[in-house]
Amino acid sequence: MSDRKRLEELRLLLTEHSHLYYVLDDPQISDGEYDRLFQELLKIEEAHPDWVTSDSPSQRIGGAALDKFEQVQHRLPMLSLENAFDDRDLHSFEDRLLRFLLTDVRPEYMTEPKLDGLAVELVYEYGLLVQGSTRGDGSVGEDISAQLRTVTSIPLRLRKTDIPRLEVRGEVFMDRTGLTKLNLQRAEDGEPLFANPRNAAAGSLRQLDPKITAKRPLRFYVYGIAEPADTDCKTQQELLQFLGSLGLPVNDLLSFCPDIKTVIKRFAELSTLRHDLAYEIDGMVVKVNDFALQGRLGAKARAPRWAIACKFPAIQATTKIVKVDFQVGRTGAVTPVAILDPVDVGGVMVSRASLHNGDEILRKDLRTGDTVLIQRAGDVIPEIVKAVLEKRDKDAVPIIIPKNCPVCTHLLVKPVGEAVTRCVNPHCPAQRLRSMVHFCSKAGLDIEGLGKKSVEQLFDLQLIKDLPDIFKLQKADLEVLDGWGKKSADNALSGIEAAKKPVLSHFLAALGIRYVGEVTAGLLENTFLSLERLLTVTREELLEVDGLGEQAAGSIADYFSDPLVREMMNAFHDACVQPQVLVQREENLLLTGEVLLFTGSLKKLSRTEAKKLVKDHGGQIASGITKKLTCLVVGEKPGSKLKKAQEKGIRILTEDEFVVMLS
Ligand code: IVH
Numbered sequence: 001m002s003d004r005k006r007l008e009e010l011r012l013l014l015t016e017h018s019h020l021y022y023v024l025d026d027p028q029i030s031d032g033e034y035d036r037l038f039q040e041l042l043k044i045e046e047a048h049p050d051w052v053t054s055d056s057p058s059q060r061i062g063g064a065a066l067d068k069f070e071q072v073q074h075r076l077p078m079l080s081l082e083n084a085f086d087d088r089d090l091h092s093f094e095d096r097l098l099r100f101l102l103t104d105v106r107p108e109y110m111t112e113p114k115l116d117g118l119a120v121e122l123v124y125e126y127g128l129l130v131q132g133s134t135r136g137d138g139s140v141g142e143d144i145s146a147q148l149r150t151v152t153s154i155p156l157r158l159r160k161t162d163i164p165r166l167e168v169r170g171e172v173f174m175d176r177t178g179l180t181k182l183n184l185q186r187a188e189d190g191e192p193l194f195a196n197p198r199n200a201a202a203g204s205l206r207q208l209d210p211k212i213t214a215k216r217p218l219r220f221y222v223y224g225i226a227e228p229a230d231t232d233c234k235t236q237q238e239l240l241q242f243l244g245s246l247g248l249p250v251n252d253l254l255s256f257c258p259d260i261k262t263v264i265k266r267f268a269e270l271s272t273l274r275h276d277l278a279y280e281i282d283g284m285v286v287k288v289n290d291f292a293l294q295g296r297l298g299a300k301a302r303a304p305r306w307a308i309a310c311k312f313p314a315i316q317a318t319t320k321i322v323k324v325d326f327q328v329g330r331t332g333a334v335t336p337v338a339i340l341d342p343v344d345v346g347g348v349m350v351s352r353a354s355l356h357n358g359d360e361i362l363r364k365d366l367r368t369g370d371t372v373l374i375q376r377a378g379d380v381i382p383e384i385v386k387a388v389l390e391k392r393d394k395d396a397v398p399i400i401i402p403k404n405c406p407v408c409t410h411l412l413v414k415p416v417g418e419a420v421t422r423c424v425n426p427h428c429p430a431q432r433l434r435s436m437v438h439f440c441s442k443a444g445l446d447i448e449g450l451g452k453k454s455v456e457q458l459f460d461l462q463l464i465k466d467l468p469d470i471f472k473l474q475k476a477d478l479e480v481l482d483g484w485g486k487k488s489a490d491n492a493l494s495g496i497e498a499a500k501k502p503v504l505s506h507f508l509a510a511l512g513i514r515y516v517g518e519v520t521a522g523l524l525e526n527t528f529l530s531l532e533r534l535l536t537v538t539r540e541e542l543l544e545v546d547g548l549g550e551q552a553a554g555s556i557a558d559y560f561s562d563p564l565v566r567e568m569m570n571a572f573h574d575a576c577v578q579p580q581v582l583v584q585r586e587e588n589l590l591l592t593g594e595v596l597l598f599t600g601s602l603k604k605l606s607r608t609e610a611k612k613l614v615k616d617h618g619g620q621i622a623s624g625i626t627k628k629l630t631c632l633v634v635g636e637k638p639g640s641k642l643k644k645a646q647e648k649g650i651r652i653l654t655e656d657e658f659v660v661m662l663s
Contacts (some may be wrong), residue, residue, distance in 0.1 A: 003044050007051060010041040014057040015157070022153040022219075023249040054149075055128055055156035062150045062210030069142035069208070072133040073582065074121060075167060076226040079138060080302050081285065081309040087264050090286065093308045094260045097288065100297060100305060102606045107288045109257045110236040111266050112223055113274075114283040114309050117173025117201040120148060121226070124168060127161030129154070134205065137518045138302075140503075140582075147205050148172070150214035158246040167226035168248060174200045175279040178217030195348045197280050219279070222248040228291045235289045253277075256289070267310050274312065283311035298612055301519045301547035314375035315346030318388060321370050324355065324399050326406045328430035330438050330512045332422040334412060336361060336399060338384060340374070350374060350382045358401040359419040367396035405430070426564075432466070433459045435512045439467055443518075444510030445499040449492030457481065467511075468571035471496060504531060504579040513559045515552035523547050524556070531579050535560050535569065540623055546615050589618025590662065593630075597622040599642060600635035602655050613662055625650075633658045 001009075014037055021027040021034075038057065045052050052058065084090050098104060119135040132148030133141040148154055151172060158166070174182070174197045182200060183193045194200035204216035222243050225231070233239040237256050244250040253270070257263045263286050270284050288294050288306040297305040320341045327335050336355040343350055353374055355361050364386055366372065371391040376382045401421050405412055410425035423431065436459060440450040450458075450470070458464045463477055473496060478489035502510070508521035516524070527545050528534050537560060542553035559565055596614050598607060605613070610633070611621050622629045625644045632645040633653045645652060653661070 003048065004051070007041065007044045007048075010037055010044070011056055013037055014041060015155075018057060018152060019155070019247055023155075023247065054130075057156075059149050059156060060152060060214065062212075062214040063146050065209035065211070066146065067208070069144065069206070072121075072131065072136075072141050072143045074133070074136075074139060074141060074226070077138045078119060078121060078135040078141070078169065078226075079299055079304055081307055082303045083283075084286075084308045084310045085313075090260055090264055090267070090308070090310060093286070097297065097305065100606065100608060101293070106259055107290060107293055109260070109263050110240070110287045110289045111255045111257055111263055111270075112240075112285045112287070113251055113253045113270060113277075113281040114285045114311075115171040115173050115221060115223075115251070116196065116198050116280045116282045117171040118198065118205060120144070120170065120172050120205075120220075122148065122154065122168045122170070124158050124163070124166045126164060127158040129156050137522075139505075139522055142206075144205050146210040147207060147213040150210055151218045151220050153220045153249045155247040158248070160246055163230065166230055168222055168243065169224050169226065170220055170222035170248075172201050172205060172218050172220050173197050173279055174204070174217055175219060177278065178219075182216065196346075220249060221251045223251070223285070228294070234291055236287050236291070236294075237289055239291075257286075271312055281312075283309050285309050296609065301523060316373055316375040316385065317343050317345045317350075318371055318373050319343040319350075321366065321368050321372055321384075324368055326402060328405060328407050328423055328428065328434070330431055330434035331514055332424060332428060332431050333357075334401065334405070334421045334423060336401065338366075338372075340372075343374070345374060345376045345382060348376060350376065353382045353384050355384065355399070357419045358414070358421055361399050361401075367392070367398050369393050369396035429459075436464060436467060436470070438512050439510045440470065444512075445502050445506060447492075447499045448495035449488060450495060454492065457483075466568065466571070468568060468575050468577070471500065471572070471575035471577055500575075500577050502577075502579050503582050505582070507531070507577075507579040508534075511559075514555040515549075516556060520548065520552055525581060529581050531569070535566065544621055544623070546612070591617040591619030594619040595622045595626075595628045596620070596631045596633060597625070597629055597641070597645075598633045598635065600638035602633075602635040604655055604659055610658075617662060 014034070017027070017029055017034055017037075041056070042058055045056065045058055084093055094106065097107060121133050121135070121141065122129060123131040129149070130145075131143065132145045132154070133143050135141050149156060176197075179194065179197055179200050186193055194203060200216075201218060204213050204218055207213045223240075224236070225239065225243070228239060231239060231242055233242050237254075240250050240254060253273070255266050257266055267284050270281070274281050286308050288297065294304070294306040299305060321338045322341060323339050325337045325339060327337055329335060335357070338353045338355050340351050340353060355366065364384065366384065366387050370387040370393075372387050373385040374382050375385050401412070403412060404410065405423035405425065405428060407430035408423065408425050408428040410423055410428060412421050413424050414421045425431075433456065437452050437455045438444050440447040440455050441452070447470070455464070458473070458481075461481070463473065464470055473493070475489050475493060478484055478492060479486050503525070505518065505521040505525040508516055508524055509518045523545055524534060528537060534556075537557060539553050539557040542548050542556055543550070545553075548556075591614055594614075596619050598610055602610060614621055620628075625632075625641055625648065629645070629648075629650055631651045631653060632641065633655060634642055635655050642652070
């Protein structure tokens with residue numbers, strides 16, 4: 001047999017046996033036999049390097065190390081899930097669905113274990129794995145293709161090769177045995193241990209050298225795809241079956257549930273089962289089974305309406321409050337933080353817990369010196385559940401929120417109706433420092449060389465007083481500082497240079513505007529498309545953006561109309577900071593440029609569905625009969641708006657005409 005032919009044969013054999021071993025857990029040849037075939041393949045490929053293809057089993061051992069991870073824009077966002085904790089939450093999940101769908105026909109569900117690992121996207125083109133990425137912020141992740149190729153249960157080629165593009169999503173994780181073994185090895189090598197499977201999976205995938213990833217016992221289960229319409233599947237159940245038939249590993253604890261009662265029963269079963277599993281799960285994901293219904297339900301900013309994560313109860317432990325510190329955050333909020341006697345909570349050492357605010361302390365009647373019950377749910381920051389009153393010492397001291405800012409001594413205020421106590425001194429050094437640390441941090445512009453310590457140092461030395469000052473730093477200022485030098489100065493300056501053209505949404509999130517995290521920042525970028533436009537945005541315009549609530553709209557409008565903020569934006573501009581827009585709005589949608597309003601009662605669509613349709617087709621919703629209005633859609637009993645619109649000569653459509661137009 002020619003080398004070429006034998007190579008093809010070996011690839012097929014190895015792929016098949018690796019699927020049997022890693023995906024179906026049903027090995028049919030010995031490890032030794034597999035190794036022999038693998039060595040034979042390597043030998044042929046060594047002799048003919050130009051025959052190596054990306055789907056060859058040899059690619060599993062990891063190629064050359066990377067300099068850095070490239071960014072990957074997900075074609076469709078990778079959403080997160082809202083949480084439920086008990087039966088009541090699951091019932092309200094269903095109630096919300098029914099209300100949104102305006103129906104009393106209850107949906108069917110699929111439930112899946114919620115794996116505790118890292119979400120990834122795998123792109124297959126005509127069956128070939130062409131890219132793998134992390135979830136990142138949901139819109140942009142990191143290219144970890146080389147690392148993911150080393151995960152043995154991820155097929156490099158699917159069994160069906162006629163699908164042009166399939167964006168598969170699932171979880172990479174480490175099972176208990178894998179994690180224990182890895183940690184034993186790390187302890188021997190004097191390296192820090194991984195506290196949980198999620199950290200272990202993330203730490204292993206984010207290795208620039210894929211050969212290191214290849215040595216880590218990572219596993220993968222698929223749980224969905226970006227766009228179900230890319231297949232003929234009508235339900236989640238069908239889809240998972242289909243993905244399995246393509247050679248992708250599907251978890252075997254899936255369960256079809258005809259109603260929410262069965263979902264609740266299944267949750268109880270899984271809560272017991274979880275302890276016997278080879279890997280950790282932190283809950284159960286519940287999904288509406290029917291894709292047509294999923295489509296109608298759509299998503300909010302962060303999470304789909306058609307799914308929810310039902311989390312297992314948290315892991316708990318008891319310890320003592322040693323003292324309480326008060327921290328001033330970047331919005332001036334003063335947060336009491338309990339310093340605890342360090343205690344192991346489900347494998348993680350906990351020594352601090354946020355007490356949130358004064359009301360929370362009063363409600364829980366917590367005192368310094370108290371023995372307290374603390375809990376950690378998943379990777380959520382630990383919280384104090386309650387004081388163990390039977391163990392309260394006589395000399396336990398009530399915790400009192402100070403009257404003055406612990407940093408600038410300005411009188412603190414607690415606005416009526418708010419739980420938070422704030423320092424409202426705009427010049428409070430703690431606030432300015434915290435905003436600068438945030439601005440430079442990973443959650444902000446991720447400026448290399450300007451970590452927390454460096455920012456604190458530059459701030460203390462008054463080299464940076466306000467955010468734009470960061471961009472005015474000079475080499476001569478930096479290289480003479482304690483602990484710096486030419487190299488770190490150059491490093492920081494190139495980090496700063498790179499940050500001068502940030503993605504607009506990252507820039508907005510970095511500013512630390514209240515209620516504007518990365519998701520809301522993404523909405524602002526996609527809707528308003530430039531920083532200049534945002535400087536003139538009104539509260540009303542913001543309220544029309546799907547996913548923005550009252551509080552966020554008010555906070556954003558106030559922020560951009562503040563003269564000090566405008567001054568700061570000018571300073572950014574003078575320092576050549578130019579935020580870039582990543583995603584351009586599609587200009588040729590059916591309703592682009594149209595501003596619609598609904599009046600009267602609609603029969604076919606709920607109001608929310610109707611508004612969503614308008615937005616999905618590129619249109620906007622008006623707040624009333626305004627100058628901008630281009631079309632009024634009338635249902636039954638329309639009222640005075642119809643007359644007003646007729647007088648203004650605005651286009652009028654019936655609900656039926658509207659539906660026909662969009663179909
Ligand atoms: S579905 C749009 N299914 O949970 C649906 N997620 O908080 C989003 N996860 O980022 C995900 N097991 O990392 C889904 N069977 C499962 C899952 C699962 C684990 C993780 C995933 C996601 C997070 C959502």
